[in-house]
Amino acid sequence: MKNTEQNLYHVLTTQRASLLSEWQRRVRHTSVLQLREDFDGHAPDDVLEEFFDLIVTQITTKQEYHLLRQRIFSGEINAFSPDAACRLLIALKKTVLKRLKNFTHNAEAIFDEILLRISAYYHEMRYRNLAQSQSQNLRQRNIEIARLLAVEKQRAAHLTTNNRIAQMALSTLDPDEIFRRIVHEVQQSFNYQHVSLYFVETHSNQMIMKARAGVYEKHFPEGYRQNVGEGIVGHVVASGNPIMANDVGNDPRRIIAFPQEKNTRAELCVPIKTADRVLGALDVLSRKKNGFNWTDVQSLTVLTDQLAWVIHNAHLFQETRELQDELVQSERLSVIGEMSARIAHEIRNPLATIGGFARSLQRAPTPDRIDTAARIISCEVTRLEELLTDILNYTRPRELELEPVNLPDLITDVYHQVGEGLEDRGIAYRQNAPSDLPETPVDPAQFKQVLINIFKNAFQAMPNGGKLHVHIRKKENQPHIEIEIRDTGPGIPAEIQDEIFKPYFTTKTTGTGLGLVISKQIVERHEGTLSFASHSDSGASIFIHLPDLSSRRPL
Amino acid sequence: MKNILIADDDQNLALLYEQELTDEGYRVDVVHDAQTAIERVKENPPDLLILDIRMPGMDGIEALNHILGINNQLPVILNTAYSNHKDNYLTWSANAYVVKSSDLSKLKTAINDVLTGEEV
Numbered sequence: 001m002k003n004t005e006q007n008l009y010h011v012l013t014t015q016r017a018s019l020l021s022e023w024q025r026r027v028r029h030t031s032v033l034q035l036r037e038d039f040d041g042h043a044p045d046d047v048l049e050e051f052f053d054l055i056v057t058q059i060t061t062k063q064e065y066h067l068l069r070q071r072i073f074s075g076e077i078n079a080f081s082p083d084a085a086c087r088l089l090i091a092l093k094k095t096v097l098k099r100l101k102n103f104t105h106n107a108e109a110i111f112d113e114i115l116l117r118i119s120a121y122y123h124e125m126r127y128r129n130l131a132q133s134q135s136q137n138l139r140q141r142n143i144e145i146a147r148l149l150a151v152e153k154q155r156a157a158h159l160t161t162n163n164r165i166a167q168m169a170l171s172t173l174d175p176d177e178i179f180r181r182i183v184h185e186v187q188q189s190f191n192y193q194h195v196s197l198y199f200v201e202t203h204s205n206q207m208i209m210k211a212r213a214g215v216y217e218k219h220f221p222e223g224y225r226q227n228v229g230e231g232i233v234g235h236v237v238a239s240g241n242p243i244m245a246n247d248v249g250n251d252p253r254r255i256i257a258f259p260q261e262k263n264t265r266a267e268l269c270v271p272i273k274t275a276d277r278v279l280g281a282l283d284v285l286s287r288k289k290n291g292f293n294w295t296d297v298q299s300l301t302v303l304t305d306q307l308a309w310v311i312h313n314a315h316l317f318q319e320t321r322e323l324q325d326e327l328v329q330s331e332r333l334s335v336i337g338e339m340s341a342r343i344a345h346e347i348r349n350p351l352a353t354i355g356g357f358a359r360s361l362q363r364a365p366t367p368d369r370i371d372t373a374a375r376i377i378s379c380e381v382t383r384l385e386e387l388l389t390d391i392l393n394y395t396r397p398r399e400l401e402l403e404p405v406n407l408p409d410l411i412t413d414v415y416h417q418v419g420e421g422l423e424d425r426g427i428a429y430r431q432n433a434p435s436d437l438p439e440t441p442v443d444p445a446q447f448k449q450v451l452i453n454i455f456k457n458a459f460q461a462m463p464n465g466g467k468l469h470v471h472i473r474k475k476e477n478q479p480h481i482e483i484e485i486r487d488t489g490p491g492i493p494a495e496i497q498d499e500i501f502k503p504y505f506t507t508k509t510t511g512t513g514l515g516l517v518i519s520k521q522i523v524e525r526h527e528g529t530l531s532f533a534s535h536s537d538s539g540a541s542i543f544i545h546l547p548d549l550s551s552r553r554p555l
Numbered sequence: 556m557k558n559i560l561i562a563d564d565d566q567n568l569a570l571l572y573e574q575e576l577t578d579e580g581y582r583v584d585v586v587h588d589a590q591t592a593i594e595r596v597k598e599n600p601p602d603l604l605i606l607d608i609r610m611p612g613m614d615g616i617e618a619l620n621h622i623l624g625i626n627n628q629l630p631v632i633l634n635t636a637y638s639n640h641k642d643n644y645l646t647w648s649a650n651a652y653v654v655k656s657s658d659l660s661k662l663k664t665a666i667n668d669v670l671t672g673e674e675v
């Protein structure tokens with residue numbers, strides 16, 4: 001092999017690892033083998049074949065292609081005759097273009113998949129949020145009920161049982177569970193032989209037993225039914241008045257459902273009713289003849305009044321649940337709609353551009369076109385990569401890895417990183433920090449992401465230059481550090497101030513609308529806050545408040 | 556030579572269309588927002604307008620209605636990244652609806668059909 005070829009070989013092999021991983025990162029799912037195959041078919045002659053093998057695995061970006069092209073033209077690699085060099089270039093270009101086309105094709109499929117997953121994930125999150133806010137509404141209603149119950153409670157202040165029941169009604173939302181616990185509580189507290197709770201089922205004119213406790217638990221399973229108007233309970237429900245049958249063995253209204261019931265000598269049944277309707281009844285039994293007196297009637301009446309509220313609440317609960325389902329369903333649809341429109345736009349535009357230019361080059365590869373196309377293609381690929389990073393950051397937040405850092409240095413670094421290549425933009429940068437600023441524990445990688453997003457927005461807000469000032473403040477006696485990033489762009493118009501922290505909200509053609517959302521998430525995971533101010537005359541300020549964790553949390 | 560006006564906020568994509576359609580033998584003019592497109596149609600009506608839907612500020616659907624108000628003879632092709640806008644009846648007044656793709660042949664066919672009077 002000739003010297004220069006060896007040089008090239010050397011360059012390519014030493015870069016092999018990094019290029020390869022870069023390529024794999026880019027097209028994880030496009031197989032490199034596939035590309036190699038594509039290329040082999042075009043290998044023009046033996047001299048170049050050896051290189052092609054290498055090149056196929058290694059030239060993966062337009063930049064690399066350009067680099068090699070430059071080398072060949074500048075004579076750095078002069079082992080080739082002009083003819084061979086041209087053929088090499090043509091072959092290279094074809095590979096790159098083929099790859100781009102493959103890439104576009106694969107990327108379209110991959111992005112479709114991603115789109116699906118994201119919308120599934122996203123509406124799941126929305127569903128959770130919604131469910132949460134709905135249960136907050138329920139809680140609100142329960143507070144209302146609690147207030148009403150408290151009134152009842154006062155009336156029944158002498159009965160501790162009632163207080164406990166009122167507590168129960170508040171502490172759980174599932175009505176069946178409340179009923180079970182109430183019945184148990186009553187049976188235990190008063191040592192009744194048996195207690196059961198019946199509800200009226202209007203359409204069948206029957207009563208259904210919802211809960212029971214005591215000696216007959218086995219004989220009366222939940223769901224036991226009886227007609228309205230029959231038996232003691234049936235009479236109570238029909239009339240809406242309590243019945244105290246202190247010698248129930250001789251009461252003609254009694255129905256005996258099974259022989260052991262003979263052990264019961266007295267029965268007291270109190271209706272559960274609202275102003276206009278009987279909802280059910282609470283029935284208690286005693287072994288003793290004359291086992292009940294008017295105190296029992298009174299306390300049970302207070303109790304059933306409360307129960308009426310619980311039942312009312314249960315209806316609300318049911319209704320709310322149904323309403324919630326409907327809401328979630330429609331929310332879901334609109335979220336998916338919005339998501340797909342947004343993502344379709346963000347992905348299809350760059351893909352159409354990349355693929356379109358690749359095709360056009362294949363048809364007519366004139367030198368001026370190659371340059372424009374290369375520039376645009378790499379710019380669009382960057383756009384896709386940024387979109388992907390944003391989406392992944394947004395949908396899969398990482399754990400924090402805290403580490404004390406010098407904030408001013410970190411911020412300066414990020415500023416230079418973001419501002420690279422924008423020196424001619426005419427941005428005047430200034431940064432102030434108190435000299436005694438302690439090192440602050442943050443997750444450096446994630447915190448950088450926050451700053452990158454904010455700096456980028458600031459740069460984008462000042463396309464014709466301006467001032468960018470970062471103030472780091474730490475006030476005496478205040479446990480947090482404030483970072484203000486202030487630009488002199490147009491500011492944030494009042495109409496969109498409520499929107500800018502919403503995912504996918506953007507006013508930019510190629511924006512993802514995720515920068516601020518992600519930044520806020522990250523700062524909040526640092527137990528800090530992210531806020532903004534818009535100065536009508538002089539741009540926008542973004543504020544990051546970080547708790548001074550150093551004093552609290554040893555690292 | 557037929558004049559085509561393209562309204563698309565995506566500058567790179569618009570450049571691609573410009574290049575490709577110029578190759579096809581059209582005279583191409585590009586604007587990047589709906590408002591400018593409307594002004595251009597008023598001043599100097601093209602033979603055909605290709606309109607993107609999702610643009611910052613006024614969107615393509617709203618622009619379409621304005622433009623048809625000014626000149627209801629102007630052929631318009633809606634060219635967008637998102638196929639579901641098709642469900643929006645406001646888009647039905649366009650002569651064609653093409654979903655953006657790296658393969659421009661659908662767009663070219665639509666242009667040809669619209670210009671030669673064969674509705675698609």
Ligand SMILES: Nc1ncnc2c1ncn2[C@@H]1O[C@H](COP(=O)(O)OP(=O)(O)O)[C@@H](O)[C@H]1O
Nearest residue numbers: 457461491500506507511512513514515516540
């Ligand atoms: N420094 C700023 N000045 C003016 N507007 C801003 C600034 N930062 C953010 N915005 C507004 O907030 C929107 C959302 O920002 P962001 O979440 O970073 O998404 P993107 O930058 O992709 O649009 C921007 O589109 C812009 O309208």
Ligand SMILES: [Mg+2]
Nearest residue numbers: 453456457515
């Ligand atoms: Mg941003």
